[in-house]
Amino acid sequence: MKKVKADPKGVLTGAHYLDGxxxxxxxxxAAGCRFFGGYPITPSTETAERFSERIPxxxxxxxxxxxxxxxxxxxxxxxxxxxxxxTVTSGPGFSLMMENIGLACMMETPLVIxxxxxxxxxxxxxxxxxxxxxxxAKFGSHGDYEIIALSPDxxxxxxxxxxxxxNLSETYRVPTFIMTDECVGHMHEKVVIPPADExxxxxxxxxxxxxxxxxxxxxxxxxxxFMIKAGDGYRxxxxxxxxxxxxxxxxxxxxxxVNVTNIIEKIRKxxxxxxxxxxxxIDGAEVVLISYGITSRxxxxxxxxxxxAGIKVGTMRLITVWPFxxxxxxxxxxxxxxxxxxxxxxxxxxxxxxxxxxxKTQVFGVPHCGGWxxxxxxxxxxxxxxVK
Amino acid sequence: xxxxxxxxFGGQGIIRCGLIAGKALALFDNKHxxxxxxxxxxxxxxxxxxxxxVSEDRVLYPYITKPxxxxxxxxxxxxxxxxxLREDGILIIDKDLVNTKPPRGKIKTYAVPSTRFAEELGNRxxxxxxxxxxxxxxTKIGTPEAMKKALPGLVPERFLDLNIKAFDKGYEYGLHVxxxxxxx
Numbered sequence: 001m002k003k004v005k006a007d008p009k010g011v012l013t014g015a016h017y018l019d020g021x022x023x024x025x026x027x028x029x030a031a032g033c034r035f036f037g038g039y040p041i042t043p044s045t046e047t048a049e050r051f052s053e054r055i056p057x058x059x060x061x062x063x064x065x066x067x068x069x070x071x072x073x074x075x076x077x078x079x080x081x082x083x084x085x086x087t088v089t090s091g092p093g094f095s096l097m098m099e100n101i102g103l104a105c106m107m108e109t110p111l112v113i114x115x116x117x118x119x120x121x122x123x124x125x126x127x128x129x130x131x132x133x134x135x136x137a138k139f140g141s142h143g144d145y146e147i148i149a150l151s152p153d154x155x156x157x158x159x160x161x162x163x164x165x166x167n168l169s170e171t172y173r174v175p176t177f178i179m180t181d182e183c184v185g186h187m188h189e190k191v192v193i194p195p196a197d198e199x200x201x202x203x204x205x206x207x208x209x210x211x212x213x214x215x216x217x218x219x220x221x222x223x224x225x226f227m228i229k230a231g232d233g234y235r236x237x238x239x240x241x242x243x244x245x246x247x248x249x250x251x252x253x254x255x256x257x258v259n260v261t262n263i264i265e266k267i268r269k270x271x272x273x274x275x276x277x278x279x280x281x282i283d284g285a286e287v288v289l290i291s292y293g294i295t296s297r298x299x300x301x302x303x304x305x306x307x308x309a310g311i312k313v314g315t316m317r318l319i320t321v322w323p324f325x326x327x328x329x330x331x332x333x334x335x336x337x338x339x340x341x342x343x344x345x346x347x348x349x350x351x352x353x354x355x356x357x358x359x360k361t362q363v364f365g366v367p368h369c370g371g372w373x374x375x376x377x378x379x380x381x382x383x384x385x386x387v388k
Numbered sequence: 389x390x391x392x393x394x395x396x397f398g399g400q401g402i403i404r405c406g407l408i409a410g411k412a413l414a415l416f417d418n419k420h421x422x423x424x425x426x427x428x429x430x431x432x433x434x435x436x437x438x439x440x441x442v443s444e445d446r447v448l449y450p451y452i453t454k455p456x457x458x459x460x461x462x463x464x465x466x467x468x469x470x471x472x473l474r475e476d477g478i479l480i481i482d483k484d485l486v487n488t489k490p491p492r493g494k495i496k497t498y499a500v501p502s503t504r505f506a507e508e509l510g511n512r513x514x515x516x517x518x519x520x521x522x523x524x525x526x527t528k529i530g531t532p533e534a535m536k537k538a539l540p541g542l543v544p545e546r547f548l549d550l551n552i553k554a555f556d557k558g559y560e561y562g563l564h565v566x567x568x569x570x571x572x
Contacts, residue, residue: 017411017423017538187450188407188423190414300448373451 001171006030006199010058018191020158020184021046021088024114025054026191027162028086030199033112034060035085037074039067039093042126043182044116047088068096075111076104080238082229084166084204086112090182091120094133095140101175102141103240105263108217108225110169110204112162114178116185119370129182130370131293131344135351137177138322144260146267148274149177149322151292155189161319167202168274172266173224179321181344183294183373207234217259218245223266267323276319277328285314287386288332289340290353292318294373299342302379311387321349329356338386342366342379362386389444390529391452395437395469396461396482401516405459406438408520408538409530413442416534422447435464442529457527460486461502461519480523482515498526498565505557509550517543517554524555525562532559 010029018026024047028036036051052062061078065071068089075085089097094115104111119125120132133140137149148168150161161178169176207214207226216236217225228234241249242256267274282288291299296317306313314336318325329339329352338361341350350365357363366382368374394405403425410423425438439452458473459480460466466486473479475493483499491497500522506515524535536552543551 015415017407017414183424183450186425188410189421189447294450297448297450376449 001205002203003200004203006196006201007032008196010034011196011199012193013195014193016191016193017188018155018159019046019186019188020152020155020180021116021186022050023155023158023191024088024162024178024180024185025050026193027159028112028166029054029058029060030159030193030196031084031163031166032201033084033086033166034058035075035078035083036060036087037063037065037071037078037085038087038089039065039071041068041090041093043118043185044088044090044093044114046185047114047116068093069100072097072100072104072111072113076100076107076109079109079111080107080230082231084110084170086114086162086166088114088116090116090118090126091124091130091133092122094136098136098140099142101147102143102145104175105141105145105147106143106240107238108173108263109175110173112165112169112176112178114162114180117179117181125371127182128371129294129344129373131179131181131295132346132348132370134179134321134343134345134348137179144264146264147175147177147322148172148267148320149179151179151318151321152184153293153296153317154184155187155191157319158184159191159193163199163201167200170202170204171224172270172274173205173227174263174267177322179293181294211235215245216247217243217262219262219266223262223269271323272327274320274323275325277325278317278319280315281312282314282316282332284312285336286312287338287340287383288314288316288336289342289379289383290316290318290329290349291342292321292349295342295344298373298376299379301376302342302374302383305376305380306383309384311383313383318349324349324352324356326352326356329353330358330360333357333360336361338362338364340364340366340379340382340386342368342374342382344368344370344373389447390442390457391455392440392442392457392459392529393437393452393455393469393472394440394459395435395465396516397464398434398436400436400461401513402436402461403438404542405516405520405523406440408535408542409523410440411542412534412538413530416537417530419443419530420445420447422450424450435462435468437465437469457523457529459519459523461515463487478527480519480526482519498522498562500558500561500565502558505561506554509554509557511550514547514551514554517551518558518561521555521558521560522562522565523558525559526566
């Protein structure tokens, strides 16, 4: 994995007062993203707007596509042409992208998709928040595959985690999602953008061997194959069909086993390296509250009230939501009375906690249908219930 | 920690007030701020508001619950948001646009003819900047220098001078009001 410094051209070094949506675009530009294809949708439109203004000035391309099917397709093309590429969307647009997200996984195409979540299903609540696409990010396309997803809790993290998303995406040649939401997207806070030479980027794993020997899907030791740039004189074939190391379709169970195992295991085997979580007061905790994104900031108040009431509450914030930190949950489960998982959905990541805890402790969800964040009191009540 | 709500009707630059104060305090006065706005199908003319949490440390819970400071530039906004203001809070209104009820608890009320001053300066569109100057003087939440430093990028460049003039007008009036308060 080759590391390089960011190109100063894309880095708006300094302190800014930005909303999360703008910070996503700035993070991408700092990470060297030079292609944006997208279709505007509330509440993610500001990101597209920022890209349209900024990316041409740093030598990149902005295309407003005909729809979200086209947006994600344009990214795949741009990446095979050698660019780093990103798009941004929300609920309905995310649904439309699903088929080609599977294509990107199958073609092992590194790209970044930000989903500024709003309340669903369907058109739902265009201007109001939700965290209801968390499972869709992992399972929305058909077939078996793995992806990476991160969840920022502030505009600063929108910036930081977009860079991280590009690095992970390039390292593992996998679509990487930034699962933010309307609240963080439209919240303004100070965002500090460091100097370019303090931003470390992962260089795409370029193939440099003899042209005739290039195999686009021959896994390296880390299971990630080398990439080339279309137009550089390499002959290659790529497809969404099950394929061999040459990238040619082979429609049988044996090849399927190799192909699918590779795209899954390159993430699962590296899960410990990928997963980032933030823990507080876990040692000696009676209960552990697990949250992500905006909800982790709302839960802070409930946790403080619970601690004031003498309850030992530990917290775990999922910065990486996929792959899910199942090992850590499994380890903690027998030591505590309960996990509590507030999220702005009817109960999604709570199922992963239940699965990982495997009956070793109680698991309480604190669901919310979307449109606004939790009332901290509602979370507090569940914490109290859990320690009874 | 201080919770502030700016309110008025769409088109008055109420969101801009939150942005100016948030940026000024966070970038030039060494505070932590989180600015949020009601984001809905609001249109010009209807009630609108922006919220600001100001803190010495990182703002964790990003929303306001019981604001200490309420700025109201319209009657509708005043009526909607006054009940949530703390009993020891500060209420700041546009004198000509808001009729207040008898004061509640220990709430201190400060009034400025921001729209009238703006019209005298040549454009009512800068009433929000008169208000920001006044707000800065009476709340002392930040320095006037920081507020003015925050303006580039948030107001059109060609109107920067006019906006600063409006801010100064409001700020001076605020100091004057504080002086009068002291002498009483």
